């Protein structure tokens with residue numbers, strides 16, 4: 557279901573404008589609603605990135621999650637609920653942030669674009685991967701059960717596959733074009749330019765992870781299902797789909813055992829949650845720790861964007877997995 561629109565005559569102009577637009581342009585008019593621009597509310601960072609890149613200087617984008625905050629359990633204050641109600645378009649992922657789902661349901665109705673509807677979501681991965689000849693091991697039920705409660709058994713972290721994000725971008729361009737028909741061609745052209753960049757990133761991942769000594773990654777929560785599926789890696793999550801789960805001592809021991817078995821040199825942690833658990837496991841198995849960023853938000857200090865953080869992730873993975 558890869559919906560792509562035909563190139564438009566405005567493509568060249570829009571591509572030139574893209575260089576001027578993007579992230580910086582969107583901070584310009586925070587001070588008030590600009591009637592010339594479409595007001596877009598994004599539920600968390602990767603959707604903000606998408607809206608800014610596809611919308612360019614035709615939109616004003618605000619993000620419901622503050623930089624440095626973890627989005628899974630984000631609460632909305634009354635002002636943010638008001639933002640949702642007044643937005644011309646709300647871009648969110650149903651099943652990822654319950655407070656946002658509720659605000660959309662009550663206040664945004666048909667102005668909402670649920671990116672989970674663009675392509676079928678993957679089933680939630682259990683925290684463990686399966687070994688050849690083994691059935692469902694004990695300890696898997698807990699993580700899977702938790703996931704089902706929150707997301708109906710689906711994995712929301714779709715942005716970690718750049719090709720999926722590109723397809724969401726194409727669909728977002730269509731939605732923006734419906735809200736703002738005069739500039740529909742610009743949105744389509746920007747989505748196409750972004751797709752080119754995301755496909756380049758995807759090709760870098762495919763090539764960079766083609767030949768590696770190991771393919772298992774030990775991560776703090778199972779955010780990487782789309783990445784591991786796309787590039788034939790295996791994730792072993794200390795906790796399930798939500799990073800807030802506190803792992804039991806038994807779970808820590810299981811993960812340490814897995815790490816030893818797969819000769820993991822690196823235990824990954826995330827920018828937005830404490831590295832303590834990863835450090836504990838790493839200490840126990842004699843591994844290092846490193847950041848593998850699930851891009852649920854930007855950490856305040858890295859100054860990058862989706863593309864640069866993904867490239868940093870690729871470099872980290874290549875080192876940790878000894879890829880040639």
Ligand SMILES: [Zn+2]
Nearest residue numbers: 779797798799
């Ligand atoms: Zn997550």
Ligand SMILES: [Zn+2]
Nearest residue numbers: 687814817818
């Ligand atoms: Zn294993």
